[in-house]
Amino acid sequence: MNSALALMQTELTLLRRDTTAWTTAIALPLLLGASWVINEPAIGEGLGAVVVFQVVGLLIFTLHTVGTMSLASRREQLVLKRWRSSQASATSVLMGTIGVPAGLVVAQAAALTAITVAVYDQMPASVTMLILGVLAGVISVGAITFVVAAFTRSAEHAMITTFPVIAVLMGVTVWALTRPFDAFDWPVLAVPGGGAIQLLRLGWEGPAGTGLTTWLGEAAPSLAATSLLTVVATAAALRWFRWEPRG
Amino acid sequence: MDTTPNPPTNEPARPSGPSPVATVSRSTSGDLPDERPTALSATALRCRYGAFEAVRGIDLTVRRGETFALLGTNGAGKTTTLETLEGHRAPDGGDVEVLGLDPHAERRTLAARIGLMLQTSGLPGDLTPREVLELWRRLTPEASDHLDATDALTRVELDHRAEVRIRQLSGGERRRLDLALALVNDPELIFLDEPTTGMDPQARERTWQILRDLRVEGVTILLTTHYLEEAEALADRLAIMHAGALATTGTLTEVIASQPATITARLSADAPELPDLDGDIRWAGDHRLAITTRRLQQDLTGLLVWARTHGQRLDELQATDASLTQVFHDIAGAPLATAPGDGTRREHR
Structure with missing residues (x-):
């Protein structure tokens, strides 16, 4: 754990010193998220749609794009190999590398949600569901990021390899928000990212004032869908991820 | 590599016919007695990249406190051998033991006790030498002792560049930083993959002195190099690798004596x-x-x-x-072994 924290601190230092990564990971998603607060997206209704767009934007830019770039460039420069030659476990090295973008998503989501709440003076139906939604997005997109990084040769190559996931996430988001919210909307749950989107919408549009059991019942399909996606992506990452550049 | 000991003699008998000069027993005299415990050993080690067999059944033993040089042509299998001993890759055949541990299965335990100087630094260019060394101290928490980052940099004469970004260091300075990184956890054994590549002659001589000092302190050193004079200057014993096999092993005197x-x-x-x-x-x-x-x-x-x-x-x-250069050219120019796996008995004339 200490190794992962040490590597995260190092990654944070590197992020601070890399203007491109800093802009992509912090400035761009925050500006985009703030613009959706001012100009609500044309698709979907209410603040649920705003928050879904904000979080998906963070998952795309801060986590998926920056995470893929970091993993690919660290591997290309043999940094991953170097860290692996220490006492750090494989999990610590990977968490240390992608932990910063993942942590940034959580922090930025909290900041944007706070701004949204402040601007519209409206509280979410369930903060817990909202947090679950963000975490579900981070975990599932994080797992997918490892798969994409496995096939990405360099930071520049990431501009191409990240595109399919970005397109799918954006497409799914737009399509899901055109449908009336229903926690058991199986077509939405069946597509990648659908579980996280449903949890976020549940957090804003769910049955306010109900007990924990009801909330968990409503969240169960989304959590199951997210878990399934994460397991499949993790299995693929374990199969294809490499610590050194392909020969 | 330890093999069946031959009786020491100044005038080895000339074998009849093509002679397996490849294998020379290590000296049984001098300041490196055979009784010293083994630091690392590989037995019938094989490594493959797909269908290509990079290392073909080599036997290798390095004893505690010994400086051992692995020489070889490009693509001979030196780095693959080293990476297997370091635990970066599992062998495809044979047995490997380093400081009594399986380097692949017990990689993390071993990492606290060894120092590595990889062929390529693998360090982020936007960090400083001091930051990297401080990080490495945290990534090897079970090391018996740690050098202070400043002490490690001073030892390799890089303390004046402690706060400079790594991308601004010269090639030689980066190699010295790699060496500092290999020393920071006070290792019992260090692996050096082409340690002085990119250094000017003065820096190379200073690095050699550091390695000599480490030997005096009892640190075991296994290094690969393209520079024959480096092996001559540093190694207690050396081996020359060619086409995945050990062509010859022994002290410098023994290796040279194997040639006419x-x-x-x-x-x-x-x-x-x-x-x-x-x-x-x-x-x-x-x-x-x-x-x-x-x-x-x-x-x-x-x-x-x-x-x-x-x-x-x-x-x-x-x-x-005969000179080491002559031995090396003789091995490098020889046809490849016809019997894959006969890793320690390549015949050359």
Whole structure:
């Protein structure tokens, strides 16, 4: 754990010193998220749609794009190999590398949600569901990021390899928000990212004032869908991820 | 590599026919007795990249406190061997043990006790040497001791560059930072993959001195290098790798002794028949004589006695022992082994 924290601190230092990564990971998603607060997206209704767009934007830019770039460039420069030659476990090295973008998503989501709440003076139906939604997005997109990084040769190559996931996430988001919210909307749950989107919408549009059991019942399909996606992506990452550049 | 010990002799018998000069036993005398415990060993080690077999059944033993140099041509399998010993990759065959541990299965435990100087730094260019060393201290928490980052940088004479971004360091400075990184966890054994590549002669000599000091402190060193003079300057024993096999192993003296010496001279046109010598005699134009022999003293004496007996002059007489360069070129220029897996008994002439 200490190794992962040490590597995260190092990654944070590197992020601070890399203007491109800093802009992509912090400035761009925050500006985009703030613009959706001012100009609500044309698709979907209410603040649920705003928050879904904000979080998906963070998952795309801060986590998926920056995470893929970091993993690919660290591997290309043999940094991953170097860290692996220490006492750090494989999990610590990977968490240390992608932990910063993942942590940034959580922090930025909290900041944007706070701004949204402040601007519209409206509280979410369930903060817990909202947090679950963000975490579900981070975990599932994080797992997918490892798969994409496995096939990405360099930071520049990431501009191409990240595109399919970005397109799918954006497409799914737009399509899901055109449908009336229903926690058991199986077509939405069946597509990648659908579980996280449903949890976020549940957090804003769910049955306010109900007990924990009801909330968990409503969240169960989304959590199951997210878990399934994460397991499949993790299995693929374990199969294809490499610590050194392909020969 | 330890093999069946041969009786030490100054004049190894010349074998009949093509000789397996590849394997030379280590010395049983001097300041590196065989009784010293083993630091690392590989037995019948094999490594493959798909269908290509990069390492073909080598045996290797390095003892505690020893400096061992692994020489070889490009693509000989040196780095693959080193990476397997470091635990970066699992062997495809054979057994490997480093400091009593399985380097692949017990990689994390081993990492606290060894130092690595990889062939390529693998350090982020936007960090400073001090930041990297501080990080490494945290990534090897179970090391018995740690050097302070400043001390580690001072040892490799890089303390004045402690706060400079790594991308601004020269190639030689980066190699010295790699060495500092290998030393920061006070290791028992260090692996150095081409440690002085990119260094100017002065920096190379300073690095050699650091490695000599480490040897005095009892640190075991396994290094790969392209520089023959580096192996000559540092190694207690060395091995030359070629095409995935160990072509020769031993002390410098032993390795050189495995090759024939040369006697050359120019005789008069009416010189009588030469005596019966052990070496191979070849004649060039202008009555020039070249004898390649594994019994230099005996054949040289025989030739001198013959010259005195017959009143012959031996103009331009030269007796030259084999050199490591000669051994290396002989191995590098030899055809590849025909029997894959016979990793320690490649035949060359």
